[in-house]
Amino acid sequence: MEQTEAILIRKQVWSDTSLITTWLTSSHGKITAMARSARRPGSAFAGRLDFFHKAEIGYSHPKRGSLQTLCEVRLIEVFATTSAANLFLCGYFAELIDLATEPGEPFPEIYDLFARATAHLSKSPATSRALEFFESELCRLLGIHDGTTCAKAAIETYCGRIPSSRIAAVQLLNSRTMP
16 A cells, blocks of 8 residues: 555545545646545545545555555545535646646645645635746646746747636636635
């Protein structure tokens, strides 16, 4: 069984009782793992599979295929915000990272950037500056920013598109700053 620090960036319903989870990890990059029985009442995963929580996860490799099996989750730091703007901004960051990274390719600097962003947005209001900083840093880490274009354009060129969640995040940020 592998163990690593991770942040949950996506989850999908797989069956009446199970979820497919995608994690950004510090040492193994992006991984996808089946959380069997996670949707059952009294599951060992109850309260531990919320977005943007930092956790220590344990997972096992399949005998065939690429879908890992999630075995355990121990929370390290809870993402707690009541702000829709903060939640949308973290959602955009997660979607952007999911789009820009390949499964199983370790990139501890991107994990660290995302961990710092979620910790910051758990305690402080979301701002346009935070969005621009994250995009710029991600571009720098990916080696795609040439300094002549904005980070958004560099991301769009690299990924082929900008995640649609950026629009909602920007709209929420703009609606809060208007008089």
